[in-house]
Amino acid sequence: xxxxxxxxxxxxxxxxxxxxxxxxxxxxxxxxxxxxxxxxxxxxxxxxxxxxxxxxxxxxxxxxxxxxxxxxxxxxxxxxxxxxxxxxxxxxxxxxxxxxxxxxxxxxxxxxxxxxxxxxxxxxxxxxxxxxxxxxxxxxxxxxxxxxxxxxxxxxxxxxxxxxxxxxxxxxxxxxxxxxxxxxxxxxxxxxxxxxxxxxxxxxxxxxxxxxxxxxxxxxxxxxxxxxxxxxxxxxxxxxxxxxxxxxxxxxxxx
Amino acid sequence: xxxxxxxxxxxxxxxxxxxxxxxxxxxxxxxxxxxxxxxxxxxxxxxxxxxxxxxxxxxxxxxxxxxxxxxxxxxxxxxxxxxxxxxxxxxxxxxxxxxxxxxxxxxxxxxxxxxxxxxxxxxxxxxxxxxxxxxxxxxxxxxxxxxxxxxxxxxxxxxxxxxxxxxxxxxxxxxxxxxxxxxxxxxxxxxxxxxxxxxxxxxxxxxxxxxxxxxxxxxxxxxxxxxxxxxxxxxxxxxxxxxxxxxxxxxxxxxxxxxxxxxxxxxxxxxxxxxxxxxxxxxxxxxxxxxxxxxxxxxxxxxxxxxxxxxxx
Numbered sequence: 384x385x386x387x388x389x390x391x392x393x394x395x396x397x398x399x400x401x402x403x404x405x406x407x408x409x410x411x412x413x414x415x416x417x418x419x420x421x422x423x424x425x426x427x428x429x430x431x432x433x434x435x436x437x438x439x440x441x442x443x444x445x446x447x448x449x450x451x452x453x454x455x456x457x458x459x460x461x462x463x464x465x466x467x468x469x470x471x472x473x474x475x476x477x478x479x480x481x482x483x484x485x486x487x488x489x490x491x492x493x494x495x496x497x498x499x500x501x502x503x504x505x506x507x508x509x510x511x512x513x514x515x516x517x518x519x520x521x522x523x524x525x526x527x528x529x530x531x532x533x534x535x536x537x538x539x540x541x542x543x544x545x546x547x548x549x550x551x552x553x554x555x556x557x558x559x560x561x562x563x564x565x566x567x568x569x570x571x572x573x574x575x576x577x578x579x580x581x582x583x584x585x586x587x588x589x590x591x592x593x594x595x596x597x598x599x600x601x602x603x604x605x606x607x608x609x610x611x612x613x614x615x616x617x618x619x620x621x622x623x624x625x626x627x628x629x630x631x632x633x634x635x636x637x638x
Numbered sequence: 639x640x641x642x643x644x645x646x647x648x649x650x651x652x653x654x655x656x657x658x659x660x661x662x663x664x665x666x667x668x669x670x671x672x673x674x675x676x677x678x679x680x681x682x683x684x685x686x687x688x689x690x691x692x693x694x695x696x697x698x699x700x701x702x703x704x705x706x707x708x709x710x711x712x713x714x715x716x717x718x719x720x721x722x723x724x725x726x727x728x729x730x731x732x733x734x735x736x737x738x739x740x741x742x743x744x745x746x747x748x749x750x751x752x753x754x755x756x757x758x759x760x761x762x763x764x765x766x767x768x769x770x771x772x773x774x775x776x777x778x779x780x781x782x783x784x785x786x787x788x789x790x791x792x793x794x795x796x797x798x799x800x801x802x803x804x805x806x807x808x809x810x811x812x813x814x815x816x817x818x819x820x821x822x823x824x825x826x827x828x829x830x831x832x833x834x835x836x837x838x839x840x841x842x843x844x845x846x847x848x849x850x851x852x853x854x855x856x857x858x859x860x861x862x863x864x865x866x867x868x869x870x871x872x873x874x875x876x877x878x879x880x881x882x883x884x885x886x887x888x889x890x891x892x893x894x895x896x897x898x899x900x901x902x903x904x905x906x907x908x909x910x911x912x913x914x915x916x917x918x919x920x921x922x923x924x925x926x927x928x929x930x931x932x933x934x935x936x937x938x939x940x941x942x943x944x945x946x947x948x949x950x951x
Contacts, residue, residue: 387819389821391718393718393746393789394787397746404744405740408729412729412731478726478730482726486692488716488744488745638693
């Protein structure tokens, strides 16, 4: 490199370009990570196929895929917005990535915007894949796509808040363990593959307040039963979103 | 504007709980120069640099970087300043060129990424992800990330820690090229040879304060004198030798047959000593001149050693 190569010419790139670049990088990192793919793609796909094909759990009247598909979509949202984002962000914090980006021209809010966009891009890919598989298994969804979209967005906000809260406050290893444990517990107890009415009455009403139950039950009301808009579940998700994002904004530590 | 300092730290205090990491530190960094912040581990180097980078909020005192407050004016300052962290800072699953291209995209007029990869010998990283790069490759990538946005000022925290001698030279060369092109460089180091070789200005820091600042020559000139040693027949007449030497010199025989001359050791002094020996039929053997180094300065100022190296006799 010749003389004058390093002559200062500082300047930030335009914000849309920075956010687009950051979103692309975050998404690539996510799709390249084997453990993340296991959580976000392989587990939901396997559960959908396995539980639709084999009557392991009594899913009530009708095709079992009609019960399962909404639950698996809720699981997909949780796996990306909560589990995947918590683990990835926790390790980015641990390895100084968030710190280093904090010294770059990219503002912090733009970094968080890019993370959100990356989560949404991943969710679109998941939903396309899982929907295609569900159709192949004989799924016949009902209801309004707009209601579904609103529930998915609220669910994403709720899970993102909780995931970022965990990533920004706990050690990376603790986040890794806790996020996986929560994923497993909510998979079983959150109405994803096991109907909530299989649980005792007293437990049922508690479980119904979990974000994943609200999302899976809400999606099921629309997609399986053709309800217009399950406001109770939407409300539960909104409360989780406000609490989670609020706490994350307050307690998140960048280093 | 040209002569405005790029960094001005006044009375900086930074505590972590009960521990005071920086204790009333003053530092002025000139534009267009390489400034080394030299000190042992735990002296407060990184805390000082990270306060300048906007990562830490001072408990007391003021910090101005390019005339701006690193915390309050962070958004305006960040595009103008390049940062090399002591470690980490890259996605563990990212490839070297991928991360560098990404950092380039965050800037308006970045360097040519391919040329920079070539320049820093990062071409052979290929498709290897960051977590599998060698320590030296990670260091060089981190340096590349600091300069790719064409900043006016770069902060390099221990830029050559863990590098092999060749990579170390290459990093030094890059720092010199940056200075030649008008970039101001602030680097921390606990290698005195690095400070001596690279820096226009050295700030020696210990226990959270700057205890001396100046060019390497200025710092080495003050304080203790240089030393000339030789061996010869035991019991030479030191009085006669002293008479031959200029005023202010000292002569001693710490061990029989081992002689030590202290003073301003220049070619003239060396000639005087050897001609005195010739007159007295003495063959001086093992003549050695010990130049006063930054390490000696540090030892005198603090009573501590800078590195884990053995003290010379």
